Amino acid sequence: MLVLLPPSEGKASSGRGAPLKPESLSLPGLADARAAVLDELVELCVADEEKACEVLGLSEGLRGEVAKNTELRTAGARPAGEIYTGVLYDALGLSSLDAAAKRRAARSLLVFSGLWGAVRVTDRIPSYRCSMGVRLPGLGALGGHWRTAMASVLPEVAGGGLVLDLRSSAYAAAWKPKGEIAGRTAGVRVLHAPTRKVVSHFNKATKGRIVRALLSAGVAPKGPAELVEALRDLGYVVEVEAPARAGRAWSLDVLVDEIH
Template sequence: MLVLLPPSETKRDGGSGGPLRVAAFAYPALTDQRSTLVRALVALAHDTDASVAALKLGRTQLAEIDRNRVLASSPTMPAIDRYTGVLYDALDAESLDAADREFAGRHVLVHSALFGPIGALDLVPAYRFSHDSRLPALALKKHWSASVAAALAETSGLVLDLRSEAYVALGPVPKRTGSFFLRVVTEAADGQKRALNHFNKKSKGEFTRALLKSRRNFETVDELLSWAPTAGFQLQPGAPGELELVVEQIVAAKRA
């Protein structure tokens, strides 16, 4: 089983790991592309105005440019600890025990716009770069899509794609048996379902945490669907190649 998570714009400062080593990340075939983006982002950071435009920053966010300027030499920490925000707050990786984290290292990827898909325990610095960031003469979708899709095609078994559609565009999982895109939906009293946007992140974080705490390497979607209610989740088949994580309407309203 492999779980694909989106990254987050917000990231924790600091870290106790050594400088960035992109060659040590999962999928080493992507090393050259990672290095190209790192060099381009560091170079961009020496032009404040260009960085503000490329990264869509407000004038109160100039510290993000400082992060990028030193990202090749700044301290690192595991990816699931570096990212913050709604999904990662619900995942609460720092509170997982050693066995849970080791399981995450083998079964969870975070798809970074800067680094591509990386292992949950791969060591990353603080940086600012998103799916809609723009680098001079470099289109992210063209840079990543085919090579990331090829890397993910090497994966066998059950794949759960929890990324946003914007990150899916940077490297889709090849359509095959055993690969599923997860949608978080709420069901109204009349039975109609609607997708949740911002508030789906908390549900995805809670679901991922439960998977890690279970430490079960599900081989088929049927095994996953059987387990879900025992962990308190309503998970069901959706459109072809999709699963729906159903959140009760009252719960979704409280989160709003």
């Protein structure tokens, strides 16, 4: 099972660990694309704070994020699972998983990123600010920048099992499973059952709980149909929209009564 996650806007501080070693990151086939984004992002933030704020979409209160980006090569690095915070990651609670579930998380979770492309939760990275929706002056839209590199790397990473896609649309733009892989890919929406509407905070928290439950139970569905069974066994109410033809991803709606 491969679980595709979005990052979080908010991130923990880098801390005092050893600095980034780009060559140590997973998915080495993304190295050149990572270097291109890192070089331009650091150069932009060092050269022109005002322009950097504009490009990164930062409000006045987030101006300090530019300074953070100027130190990406020298700042301390921590496991990505500690850097990413926010609603989904709080609900996932990586640090409180038991040892076996942590090993499953290390193998199964892949976090998409405007700066790194995609990283494992064990990859050591510094805190940064650069969403997939950013358009850098030189490289252009990051979703488009990552697409070619991802297309060559991700099919092998996906292996032969389920791909559980929990990314937001901006991060989904960087890689869209195709063909046989798409046929064993499932996207999930979380709906408030009484209204049948997506509520952002509630949606993210429930997705985090779903991933935690799968990891804790040691469940490794081989495809979307097995995922539906596993989620129902874990107590979730799931509605299924199976694809009309082969080579299309499945869509699952998880219905939850309470928003919390």
